[in-house]
Amino acid sequence: MSLLANDAHYVDDLTAIKQNGRYRQRVFTQIHDKFIHICQHALINFSGNDYLGLSQHVEVKKKAQQAIDRYGVGSTSSAIVSGSHYLIESLEHDMAAFVDYPRALLFNSGYHANLAVMSLIGKNAQTVVADKLVHASILDGIALSGAKLKRYPHQNIDSLYATLQKHPEAKYVISEGIFSMDGDISPLARLGNMGLAKLIVDDAHGFGVLGQSGRGAVNHAGLTFEGVPIMIVPCGKALGAMGALVCASEEFIELLIQTARSYIYSTALAIPVVAALNASLKLVMKGDCLRDKLFENIAFFNQYAQKLGLHVVSHDLTPIRSIIIGDNKRTQNIQSMLKDKGFYVSCIRPPTVPQDSARLRISLTALHDTDDIKALLDQLVYVL
Known part of the structure; x- marks a missing residue:
């Protein structure tokens, strides 16, 4: 089968990727x-x-299987149409209580969650500052928001301070709890106490590992909701399944529900997965x-x-x-x-x-x- 003429550059791109x-x-x-x-x-x-082996845990698999038998497989619609479920509400409530945040909201993935959070905060900030090595989904969300992005060298607090001094309009600093490629822990205590901008943390690799009973990198750093007003907890790592929970204020969560396109226009997470997440979270909390x-x-x-x-x-x-x-x-x-x-x-x-x-x-x-x-x-x- 011959390629369409305007597809030829795709072949060139693929060839370059292979050669490199x-x-x-x-x-x-x-x-x-x-x-x-x-x-x-x-x-x-x-x-x-x-990290905790929870994707293979007998109790987690049992709860997912029971949910299939009782509720079927798919949620069938967006959470704001008819796809939400009491198991979603239970997960959100338990997560918020565990990490001591006012409220939590479940998204289908860490990517969905970061697109939603960054798009929202970017609309109200002329400039957003982020560590050079933050996840691609964070960068994509900021780009969608139209905000200006300033990136400081990885873990360089002096450079961050200089950037914030130069851009006093910047309202948010974004970092990760544990960075996924080198496994280094972010100096969140120093970031959270800087006082020049609000700190947002993606704790994909920290939750379940660091902190008291696995509460994550924010807790490990001795910070609370007051120091980190927005925390994103993807569920595909230590919790062993998929999805992501955004932990924040009542008002911020409600605004996400009303405006976040990745939440409004996605079919809600499958209920057996949510049942598994409830079981995983209880195991993390248990000991x-x-x-x-x-x-x-x-x-x-x-x-x-x-x-x-x-x-x-x-x-x-x-x-x-x-x-x-x-x-x-x-x-x-x-x-x-x-x-x-x-x-x-x-x-x-x-x-x-x-x-x-x-x-x-x-x-x-x-x-x-x-x-x-x-x-x-x-x-x-x-x-x-």
Whole structure:
């Protein structure tokens, strides 16, 4: 079949992506416990963000199955038409109470939530300031709002202060709780106490991991709703499912319900997923045994990697480990060698990370044991 004449540039674009080592292939998988099945091969999964293993927890799966039997699969409409449900209300209420915010609102994904929040705050701010490495959905939401975006070098507080002094009209500073590629914790206490702008935190990788009983990076920093008036908690990481909860004031949440296009014009999240999220949140609130196991794995990884002399970019308290390779194709080759040995590790390349910083990104979870981690690190020494 011949290409349409005006599609020729798409071929050129694809060719350039492949030549630069940036071509991404979808991986069709089946996940069970700590394993990911790819092409009928079971690999130990070090690529996902299921930090507490809740996507595989028997109670979480049971609640989703019960919800299918009782309510069916889809919600069938937008939340403001007829797609909302008492399980959604229960999740929102419990989350708000757990993190001590006035109210929470459930979105279909972190992307939906960030588009909504950034579009709304951008309309009322001439300038929005954000860390250089915030998530793409935050940048897209700001762009949609029409606000001016000023980005400060990653974690550079002095540069942020200078930017805010230069742009006194800026009302908001945006950061993440834990940054997803290097696993570094944002200095939220310093950001929240700066007093020159309101702080918004996307805590995708912090909630369930940091803070008292897993309340997240905001709690870990000793901050509250007064210091961080808007917190976004995506549910596809430690909560093991999908969706996102925006935690904020009564008025801000109500305005999102009335105006946020990604909320109004999306079919509400499937009720079995919401049932699973309710179960996951209750398990997080219930105790720290899963977090204890996660931190045990993090500590072992750090100690053994140091013993082997591996240079790993990480933070002692977070489950994200990165090994910077630099060259795109070499990073892909190393990932392939690890797959051949039974390990699946993420291969992260630009534009997700800066040019010449392609990396192996390793995610630790409560599902792993020390033997898994030791075997992976021994193999990394061999392939590097």
